[in-house]
Amino acid sequence: MKISKEVQEALRSNKAVVALESTIISHGMPYPKNVETALRVEKVIRDHGAVPATIGIIDGEPVIGMSPEEIEQFGKRKGVAKASRRDLPIIYAKKMWGATTVAATMILAAQAGIEVFVTGGVGGAHRGAQNNFDISADLEELGKTNVTVVSAGVKAILDLNLTLEILETKGVPVLSYGTDEFADFYTRHSGIKMENVVNSPVEVAKIIKAKRDNKLDGGILVANPIPEEYAMDPVVINSAIDKALKMADEAGVKGKDITPFLLKTIVELTGGDSLESNIRLVLNNAALGAEIAKEITKL
Ligand code: PSU
Numbered sequence: 610m611k612i613s614k615e616v617q618e619a620l621r622s623n624k625a626v627v628a629l630e631s632t633i634i635s636h637g638m639p640y641p642k643n644v645e646t647a648l649r650v651e652k653v654i655r656d657h658g659a660v661p662a663t664i665g666i667i668d669g670e671p672v673i674g675m676s677p678e679e680i681e682q683f684g685k686r687k688g689v690a691k692a693s694r695r696d697l698p699i700i701y702a703k704k705m706w707g708a709t710t711v712a713a714t715m716i717l718a719a720q721a722g723i724e725v726f727v728t729g730g731v732g733g734a735h736r737g738a739q740n741n742f743d744i745s746a747d748l749e750e751l752g753k754t755n756v757t758v759v760s761a762g763v764k765a766i767l768d769l770n771l772t773l774e775i776l777e778t779k780g781v782p783v784l785s786y787g788t789d790e791f792a793d794f795y796t797r798h799s800g801i802k803m804e805n806v807v808n809s810p811v812e813v814a815k816i817i818k819a820k821r822d823n824k825l826d827g828g829i830l831v832a833n834p835i836p837e838e839y840a841m842d843p844v845v846i847n848s849a850i851d852k853a854l855k856m857a858d859e860a861g862v863k864g865k866d867i868t869p870f871l872l873k874t875i876v877e878l879t880g881g882d883s884l885e886s887n888i889r890l891v892l893n894n895a896a897l898g899a900e901i902a903k904e905i906t907k908l
């Protein structure tokens with residue numbers, strides 16, 4: 610893999626590094642907001658004293674710490690494959706471009722020695738997963754790969770209760786940040802009460818260290834709710850989600866195309882408001898992720 614000089618240097622000198630995914634750039638937001646957001650996220654991480662490492666695959670080679678030009682390419686290039694764990698060997702062998710999902714980014718971050726990863730929302734069990742088995746590989750990865758993922762909980766387009774049950778089965782600690790209610794991406798109020806509440810970056814860092822010291826392999830999910838001022842009206846977002854789910858069903862969208870389809874449709878149905886919320890919550894996660902990564906370097 611190719612690790613940028615800046616990231617290499619940071620890792621060597623025990624400086625805080627935060628991994629970032631590229632599916633959110635290539636398949637999660639429209640151009641040019643996707644590129645703008647990716648660069649803003651990197652800036653927030655730097656402003657908080659950590660080094661960002663945006664991860665993706667270029668011509669079959671994993672890149673840890675993309676340049677702004679590379680991020681621009683991931684934002685506008687057509688045909689960048691959405692790359693989860695199962696896709697990696699194919700993309701490597703065929704020397705393709707791959708936008709890494711949470712699962713694939715976790716794998717590459719761990720291989721590079723990065724412990725903290727910031728995203729918007731992780732994948733999970735889709736509604737109806739009891740029957741259609743559409744459960745994101747992100748959950749499997751959280752069950753085995755040693756990376757802490759900071760996300761705004763789990764996207765409300767999914768089945769949150771089912772997702773939390775699977776995370777429990779996989780042995781993934783879910784830490785709810787600053788509230789005992791599970792974050793559901795666009796709002797702070799899923800109605801699901803959480804057992805493990807954390808209130809500071811150092812508290813999260815101590816749990817990461819305890820997990821590492823005791824050889825308990827697997828990830829940690831930090832559920833960081835969207836700031837109140839950027840949260841969406843639950844009535845508006847839930848009606849958009851329901852409509853988008855219906856449209857996906859009617860259009861026969863399946864498998865890996867479902868999440869990008871729903872995100873895009875919800876942006877259209879909310880006149881761009883959901884995109885604005887999505888951007889704000891990622892920026893908010895970036896700040897927290899950088900602080901957690903800094904605390905880890907002190908332990
Ligand atoms: N959350 C977002 N935008 C995204 C995704 C999640 O706000 O683009 C992406 C992540 O890369 C996540 C993936 O890993 O969707 C999950 O896709 P699937 O359900 O197909 O595993």
Ligand code: MN
Nearest residue numbers: 743744745864
């Ligand atoms: Mn799926």
